[in-house]
Amino acid sequence: MSERRSSFDGAVFARGSVLGLVAALWIVPYLWMTITSLKTLDEIVQAPAYPLPSHPNLDAYREVFTSLPVGRYLLNTLVMAGSIACLQILLALPAGYALAKLRFVGKRAAFGLVLACLLVPPQVTFVPVFTMLGPLGLVNSMAALVVPFAVSAFGTFLVRQALLSVPDEIIEAARLDGASELRIVYGILAPILRPTLAAVFLFSFVYHYSDYFWPLVMTTDDEVRTLPLAIALLREQGTGVRWPVVMAGNVVLSAPVLIVFALAQRHIVRAVAARGS
Amino acid sequence: MKPRRPLDPYLLLLPSLAVLLAFVIAPLFFAAKTSLYRWDLLTEARFVGLGNYASLASSGQLGELVGRTFGFGAIVVVFGTTLGLALALALDRPGRLYAFFRGAIFSAYVVSWVAVALLWMWILDADSGLVTVVARALGLPTLSWLGDPRSALVTIALVTVWKITGYAMVVFLAGLQAIPPSLHEAAALDGAGAWRRFLHITWPSLKPTTAFVATTSLIASFQAFDVIRVMTQGGPVRSTTLFVYAIYEEVFVNLRVGKASALTVVFFVLLLGLTGLQLWAFRTQRASRPREEEPA
Structure with missing residues (x-):
């Protein structure tokens, strides 16, 4: 009997230590960031822990x-990320529809091209894109941030996969009603x-x-x-790093993402898991 | 289905294919061409044939970069995958507490690299960082984690592990869901303990997932840039200059676009090789779970 009991305690102990480890590694850093942002520099120098x-x-x-003109930067960021995400959806829909539902010459090649683009990350294209955009005067513009990402090969692929399971009858019925292809x-x-x-x-x-890249x-x-x-630059301003200011910047930068994540965790996890299946 | 008008499919695809050709495919050819020139962006480009590749190879720069990037990748893959699997097994339980802990781990994967890099720079700060202060209080030796060329790369690799472990965990959790509970129940009835059930049921079913997570993390680790740019700028003494950072440096610091393009071409070929590895893992994963196959 005593053996059973000790193994039970062992399981509880193991589970407790996993939770403790997770808390120490993944929760304390966020807390530390927030706490630091509420301190003064003097406090940190005198009693760091x-x-x-x-x-x-x-x-x-x-x-x-x-x-920093945080408002300006935040607006730029939201406009950039919002435009990219909207364009990706707007363009993935018609492309995915053609690839999933229509019969035409060159379909395999077109789909192959989309798949091939999955293999080319921005870290490969940035040098040539930078030198291509330079002479056009497009470096340093919102266009240089948005247009190269207007199409997501992965998004197009996902939309095409999802459309495969939509029955043709829905499309046929709409065509009979006289709806245009775009409609x-x-x-x-x-x-x-x-x-x-x-x-x-x-x-x-x-x-x-x-x-950032x-x-x-x-x-x-x-x-x-x-x-x-802008937040990365906070650390480089002046002499000596003012960690409370840097951590406050960090909170400003991550809070929106963490809030979106908390609200839409399921969708985000699904998008991530979809890459892996 | 038959398109209504023969041109419809092409018109529907045109915007997408145009953007992909212009910003993904064309740049590949452009990089390959530029890699044959010496060019500083300011003066006329000069054709040098394979000179850029030759000098990268003979100076030892290329070998060093590849070795360092693979070393970094090895740490990220081994620790990220192991930890991801361990956490998935430990946290695959119902209840709000576990959901919260899973969310906390995965949140690091969605937060900006900049925020993660700055946060760990502060925690590892050699004067008043939390780790340093706690180590000092416990009488442990402390280290200038990012300032010492012997530890900087490992430190950045571990920060990377911290950020991507949540991804590994999520993929492993999906893998665990795919194991029919009846297998575990049958084994438990046969008197198999937790460890034996893991060894004979869980692990064999998760092997393909593991291969997939490992290759995906390897590819992700090859693309590391933000964390290096923020934490060390490739230093100290180039100990954290990984592939993408080296390309960036050649263009924006040394203004050697030809050399940067040659590095880009080599980088792309390496990525293709890794993707081949990944496709192989992907096939194995699919083959081992035929019931997940979609009807073609």
Whole structure:
């Protein structure tokens, strides 16, 4: 009997330690970020590990907003990520419809091209795209941030897969009613594909909102720079890193994503898991 | 279905294919062409044949980059996959508490690389970072994690593991869901303990998922850039200069577009090789679960 009991305790202990480890590794860092953002620099220098701010205050946030045009950057970021996500859906629908439902010469080649593009990440295309856009005067523009991502090969692929399981009869009925092809795509098929489109939109929006790489290489101008670039610069301002200000910037940068994630976790997880199946 | 008008399919595809050709396919050819030139963006480009490749190979820069990038990838893959699997097994339980913990781990995967890099720079700060202060209080030796060329790459790899473990966990959780509970029940009735059930049921079913997670993480680790740019800028003494960062440096610091393009071409070929590996893993995964196959 005593053996049974000890193994039971062992399981509880093991489970407890896993939860403790997870809490220490994945929850404490977020808490530490938030706590630091409420402290003053003096407090951090004098008692770096003291867990609670002695006089919680929002000075660090005030400084983030006064030292940077955060509103401008945030607007740029939202416009960029929003345009990319909308364009990807608008363009994936007709392409996915043609690839899933219509018979035509060159279909396999067209689908092959879409699949081939899945193999080419932005880290491969940034040098040639940068040198192609330079002479056109498009570097440093919102277009350079949005247009290269207007089509997502992955999004097109997902929409095509989802359309395969929509019965042809729906399309035939709409054609008999005299609906145009575009009306069929946007008016009839889009609502049916809502869950897929939501997953594509959210995944794309969150990815581009957070992206640092592409805006860094394509822009030098404040007018079109995005929030991740600005927050990364906070650490480099002045002499000595003012960690409360940097962490306040971090909170400003991650809070929207974490909120969207908390609200739409299921969609995002599904989009991610779809890549893996 | 038959299109209504013969041109319809082409018109529907035109915008998508035009963008993909212009911004994905054409750049590949453009990079291949530019890699044969010496070009600083300011003066006229000069044809040098395979000179850029030759100098990358003979200077040892290429070998060093490939080795370092693979080393980084190995750490990310081994730790990310193991930890992801362990966490998926431990947290695959009903209840709000477990859902919250799963969400907390996965949230790191969606948060910006910039936020993750800055957060860990602060936690690992050599003067007043949390890790340093706690280690000091416990009397443990401390290290300038990012300032020491011996530890910087490993540190960045572990931060990368922290960020992508949630992804591995989510894919493993999906893999676990696909194992019929009846298998576990039957084995439990036969008196198999938890460890034996894992060894004989869970692990064999998850093997293809593991191969898939490992190759995907390897490809992701090859694309690492943001974390390096924010945390170390490739230093100290180039110890964290991985492939993409090297390409970036050649263009934007050294203004050597030809050399950067040669690196880009090599990088793409390496990625293709890794994708071949991944497709193989993908096939195995599909083959092992025929009931998931979609009707063609």
